[in-house]
Amino acid sequence: MSGETKTIRTTYREAVRMGLCEALRRDGRVFLMGEDVGRYGGCYAASKGMLEEFGPERVRDTPLSELAFTGVGIGAAMGGMRPIVEIMTVNFSLLAIDQIVNNAATILHMSGGLFNVPLVIRMATGAGRQLAAQHAHSLEGWYAHIPGIRVLVPATCEDARGMLRTALEDPDPVLIFENQTLYPMEGELRADAEAVDIDHARVMRAGEDVSIITYGASLYKALATAETLAADGIGAEVLDLRTLRPLDDTAIMASVAKTHRAVIVDEGWRSGGISAEISARITEQAFYELDAPVARVCSAEVPMPYARHLEEAALPRLETIVATVKGMVHPHG
Amino acid sequence: MSGETKTIRTTYREAVRMGLCEALRRDGRVFLMGEDVGRYGGCYAASKGMLEEFGPERVRDTPLSELAFTGVGIGAAMGGMRPIVEIMTVNFSLLAIDQIVNNAATILHMSGGLFNVPLVIRMATGAGRQLAAQHAHSLEGWYAHIPGIRVLVPATCEDARGMLRTALEDPDPVLIFENQTLYPMEGELRADAEAVDIDHARVMRAGEDVSIITYGASLYKALATAETLAADGIGAEVLDLRTLRPLDDTAIMASVAKTHRAVIVDEGWRSGGISAEISARITEQAFYELDAPVARVCSAEVPMPYARHLEEAALPRLETIVATVKGMVHPHG
Amino acid sequence: MTNKQVRPAIDRDHELGLLRQMLLIRRFEEKCAELYSVTKIRGFLHLYIGEEAVSVGVMGSVAPDDGVVSTYREHGHALARGIAPGAVMAEMYGRHEGCCRGRGGSMHIFDAATRFYGGNAIVGGGIPLAAGLALADRMQGRQRLTWCFFGDGAVAEGVFHESMNIASLWRLPVVFVCENNLYAMGTAIRYAQAVTDLASKGAGYAVASEAVDGMDVLAVEAAARRATEQVRGGNGPYFLECRTYRFRAHSMFDTEQYRTKDEVEEWRKRDPITFLTSRLKEHEALDDAGLASLEGSVAEEVAAAVAFAEGGSWEPVEELTRFVCSDRSNG
Amino acid sequence: MTNKQVRPAIDRDHELGLLRQMLLIRRFEEKCAELYSVTKIRGFLHLYIGEEAVSVGVMGSVAPDDGVVSTYREHGHALARGIAPGAVMAEMYGRHEGCCRGRGGSMHIFDAATRFYGGNAIVGGGIPLAAGLALADRMQGRQRLTWCFFGDGAVAEGVFHESMNIASLWRLPVVFVCENNLYAMGTAIRYAQAVTDLASKGAGYAVASEAVDGMDVLAVEAAARRATEQVRGGNGPYFLECRTYRFRAHSMFDTEQYRTKDEVEEWRKRDPITFLTSRLKEHEALDDAGLASLEGSVAEEVAAAVAFAEGGSWEPVEELTRFVCSDRSNG
Numbered sequence A, B: 001m002s003g004e005t006k007t008i009r010t011t012y013r014e015a016v017r018m019g020l021c022e023a024l025r026r027d028g029r030v031f032l033m034g035e036d037v038g039r040y041g042g043c044y045a046a047s048k049g050m051l052e053e054f055g056p057e058r059v060r061d062t063p064l065s066e067l068a069f070t071g072v073g074i075g076a077a078m079g080g081m082r083p084i085v086e087i088m089t090v091n092f093s094l095l096a097i098d099q100i101v102n103n104a105a106t107i108l109h110m111s112g113g114l115f116n117v118p119l120v121i122r123m124a125t126g127a128g129r130q131l132a133a134q135h136a137h138s139l140e141g142w143y144a145h146i147p148g149i150r151v152l153v154p155a156t157c158e159d160a161r162g163m164l165r166t167a168l169e170d171p172d173p174v175l176i177f178e179n180q181t182l183y184p185m186e187g188e189l190r191a192d193a194e195a196v197d198i199d200h201a202r203v204m205r206a207g208e209d210v211s212i213i214t215y216g217a218s219l220y221k222a223l224a225t226a227e228t229l230a231a232d233g234i235g236a237e238v239l240d241l242r243t244l245r246p247l248d249d250t251a252i253m254a255s256v257a258k259t260h261r262a263v264i265v266d267e268g269w270r271s272g273g274i275s276a277e278i279s280a281r282i283t284e285q286a287f288y289e290l291d292a293p294v295a296r297v298c299s300a301e302v303p304m305p306y307a308r309h310l311e312e313a314a315l316p317r318l319e320t321i322v323a324t325v326k327g328m329v330h331p332h333g
Numbered sequence C, D: 001m002t003n004k005q006v007r008p009a010i011d012r013d014h015e016l017g018l019l020r021q022m023l024l025i026r027r028f029e030e031k032c033a034e035l036y037s038v039t040k041i042r043g044f045l046h047l048y049i050g051e052e053a054v055s056v057g058v059m060g061s062v063a064p065d066d067g068v069v070s071t072y073r074e075h076g077h078a079l080a081r082g083i084a085p086g087a088v089m090a091e092m093y094g095r096h097e098g099c100c101r102g103r104g105g106s107m108h109i110f111d112a113a114t115r116f117y118g119g120n121a122i123v124g125g126g127i128p129l130a131a132g133l134a135l136a137d138r139m140q141g142r143q144r145l146t147w148c149f150f151g152d153g154a155v156a157e158g159v160f161h162e163s164m165n166i167a168s169l170w171r172l173p174v175v176f177v178c179e180n181n182l183y184a185m186g187t188a189i190r191y192a193q194a195v196t197d198l199a200s201k202g203a204g205y206a207v208a209s210e211a212v213d214g215m216d217v218l219a220v221e222a223a224a225r226r227a228t229e230q231v232r233g234g235n236g237p238y239f240l241e242c243r244t245y246r247f248r249a250h251s252m253f254d255t256e257q258y259r260t261k262d263e264v265e266e267w268r269k270r271d272p273i274t275f276l277t278s279r280l281k282e283h284e285a286l287d288d289a290g291l292a293s294l295e296g297s298v299a300e301e302v303a304a305a306v307a308f309a310e311g312g313s314w315e316p317v318e319e320l321t322r323f324v325c326s327d328r329s330n331g
């Protein structure tokens, strides 16, 4: 191989698919299980063609039984397999949450370390497609409350592919949340993919005046905000958290120590969301660095309405982020 | 009736029972439904004797089907009844959470205001009885993330009785969390009970130097802490939140404006708990009042272990609260 | 399938009424598909085309004060129940004039006057609600029924099992109507159910059950009447499996890789509308002119619904957080 | 109940072994109750007394490499499976030497050597785990089985239904052992199940099923053997309902208002230990001296377990947050 890294242009959806295919090729213990992952090709087409390559045992369509098939995944993981359970969307994961919280997250501890659960659960998350209140939850930050699980939120094509691999190497349960608006997004990817680090947040754009801390689909709003702010001479640093549990405190505090101001952007409901946790940690760990109170831009606290204008009003908007930053920063020059 | 208010001495358990009995006597539409509420008398004996008084239609034992009977409660509420659904403990509510989050909390909104859900769901919560990881969750703060429901956390006998009544008058779903360690607690109660206000937090002890913000069983740890601190000349104000959704921001900020320091105590896991939300709000609404960063004392982020010494180590402890306060306050005199 | 009866003598007006209702659903939904492609309707859109005989056949037995609980594939139920097509269409446009003020969309049609309790986008999510509505009726001594629609896919959900057991145990007046269209999204029933004869599942809960040809509106009607008699008699719930087929994709995103064109064509031969039309023609109760005039009146009704939706307004953004809690004056 | 066979000829050593196992469970748990009253054991304690024939009868068919999934009422399963009584007792003391280092307690006994996957305190929570373990075996081409214990109460949970369907659909090698002791806490089965003949529920999932007298260890043994043959043959799961009774309260907090003393007394007459003892005596395979010596050896074993627990140490508090994630060197 040549020394230079070849990159390919692809979509987030295809990156997920590549990650899945590579995982099944690499390790005979890995299999994909969930509703419509096989014959339908995945409700977001993320497993298209996989049934043909890997067969119905390893690309396993399940009945509509979220609670049981999640539990089956836990059992199979304890039995030596490396299951990837796909719960179609986070909305339906509420039916399976007992198995996630009461079994997957606790068995290692309850058994005093005897049995670990090397299970990966993937699900689509997020709003923005006018799917209304029961199909628009953003609960990844909520899941991050639970000790015993790791919560990943890939925002880029590289992470969509690579995090799956890293997650499969984890001896403990990992939840991966894919924001459904990202699937069609295009991006660059190294051709020779490797496992990506999942322990660290990443500075996606450097800046001096304010830290915009975010993850998932909101990353792109944050980057657009930074662009807009740059025109006004405000340097915004944009941090992609990448992992919501455990949070990368070091990266967060490093950025805040540099900019002295922080805005957290997430699509979950404001009260008790991941933004609250980040705000609380900044207060605890970097209070005396702050030149202004930490601010949050989150979704309105309302079940997501169907109508487009109402949904847009409910979600964090670029203008709101810009206004929030401007409210706390005095522009240079 | 005479002008003076007669009070009676009772237990929290008995206060809950009185509240239930009064509710069923007062309104023919009210009924109690859940596992073992009838013939067993309630797993915490909170409905003892009610089957005899009200019969099996109104004190209705259910099969072990948390998801369905919670949904049945929602349907019955829409059908004109005023059900009180008892989910034995918060731990099992994870099986019913889909109905709570996707139906109870959304139907009013999705239907554009056509159908409201006047449902009360009660459950026991909390650790401290060596019941291990699957029976020791404190998830009331987690539930407070969900718009469309109200979350009550009665800490006193008066609230244990009175909040139920207020909750039944609410046209929308209300969750009541009773900390299981409180049932045997003794306390005073007005004989002529009325609905209690549920919109406001309550200052349980006034102080000048620090605000200890808490709820539920932790209230008593906070009061004991305040006692200990008083001996060292530190005046701690203790605020019982009483309602976790919506939070009483006014009361919180009023206390912080007075003391300029806040410690939040709750038994949930630290990351993403209700304490994080309160900390974030104080930052947002009272940042310039603060003389020290807001602090949290929560449970260790671990599935609750069985062994007594480990469980005690995992829960917020009086000494930790005291040390936290002392770390932020310079004592008078 | 049980209880398939001798075909009854023709009842012209009644059957023409059934035909009109089925046609209304069909044409209404064809229009929806069109409107979706020009993004007037957005979100998810699940068409009922092919299954019209089920809702139309069942609704004849649904009394004015009975309750109905539905799914995300509910336009057929809503229209057959008598909700104004304009209100339904306006809802799909996201209009203030929609039956849920644009907050619900296609998957969440609600209506108070006809006691239509949604439109539920969680598979199986409505099943216990129906049992609860029935419990409320029973406890308040009312004689009305609750009708609960769900698909074959929902039968795999735990909540189906829990709710059937509770409804039977407490003898609740619910009719469970399972629309078995052989697929849950892209998963054929043989990959989802160890026992594909769904009606047989009633036995595990002591619930009287039958399966009926869901492409034959008259057979469905007769079965719904039997269900009504059973349930109104206080004998507890009834489980009615209607064997049907959806002619269109699961939703507008579905590429239908999981079934063959041939299979779809075979089922199209059993189109419930063609079926009833032929019968009426055979009995000389309908001629081409009559059909054309029926189609004309349906087309007008659909056009009026679209016009109503087009002419609607948007809910003010200031009202975004309304209906999270009840307006307290309503309390 | 099906398949009740002609009583087999006596097999002295084997049956004495069964008796000893049942006695061990009985005496071990009587000791637990004592220790609970002096707060050596804390939390919840659910006794299996009266139901010993089920675990002992079933475990004879459980091969060394088979897996077992249990409930919070699992001391009987754990001991019959061969987990050291000392490790179980130390766990209930909360000791470092307990099989889960004191983190699990009475409701969460785990053991790697015997593939004992807990101890689950969520009713029905272990059922899909068993299906998953079986799936892993099937996918890896191993011949072993998974045995899944749960109560009559768990049959009402949705997860039972979902798991039975999946196990049957995928022909998973699981034996579902339902311990029907007629009560879920204080709720008699007639208030919880529309159909109280639980074995009949297998039909809804095409799962071979039978009910057996759970007070007769030999009948349970024979039934477990039939289950093994069926499942090892690759025919998918088996559902075995064992009809039994718990002689003691549900837990240490239960005042038993929901059943009569007479009912309990009636069932005590069918005590599985008395039953087998009588049979052995009738066949002159056991006399009073033999019984006394058996009791003596059991008493010693229990005493040794208590001594082991008493002599144990406490897990250091510094280790509190260990086992939230795996020690990465294990990864």
Ligand SMILES: Cc1ncc(C[n+]2csc(CCOP(=O)(O)OP(=O)(O)O)c2C)c(N)n1
Pocket: A035, A064, A066, A088, A092, A095, C073, C121, C122, C123, C124, C150, C151, C152, C153, C154, C155, C179, C181, C183, C184, C185, C250
């Ligand atoms: C709990 C849940 N899981 C998954 C989905 C995604 N989903 C929507 S419709 C559907 C298929 C349902 O099939 P069926 O019950 O047969 O109804 P049909 O669509 O055929 O009318 C699925 C899997 C969902 N909405 N809810």
Ligand SMILES: Cc1ncc(C[n+]2csc(CCOP(=O)(O)OP(=O)(O)O)c2C)c(N)n1
Pocket: B035, B064, B066, B088, B092, B095, D073, D121, D122, D123, D124, D150, D151, D152, D153, D154, D155, D179, D181, D183, D184, D185, D250
């Ligand atoms: C999901 C859930 N709901 C409720 C409980 C409380 N609970 C513990 S044991 C029990 C009764 C279970 O009865 P059954 O399954 O028959 O088992 P048994 O105790 O009779 O062995 C109940 C209601 C629980 N642990 N889990």
Ligand SMILES: [Mg+2]
Pocket: C151, C152, C153, C179, C180, C181, C182, C183, C184, C185
């Ligand atoms: Mg279907």
Ligand SMILES: [Mg+2]
Pocket: D151, D152, D153, D179, D180, D181, D182, D183, D184, D185
């Ligand atoms: Mg039982």
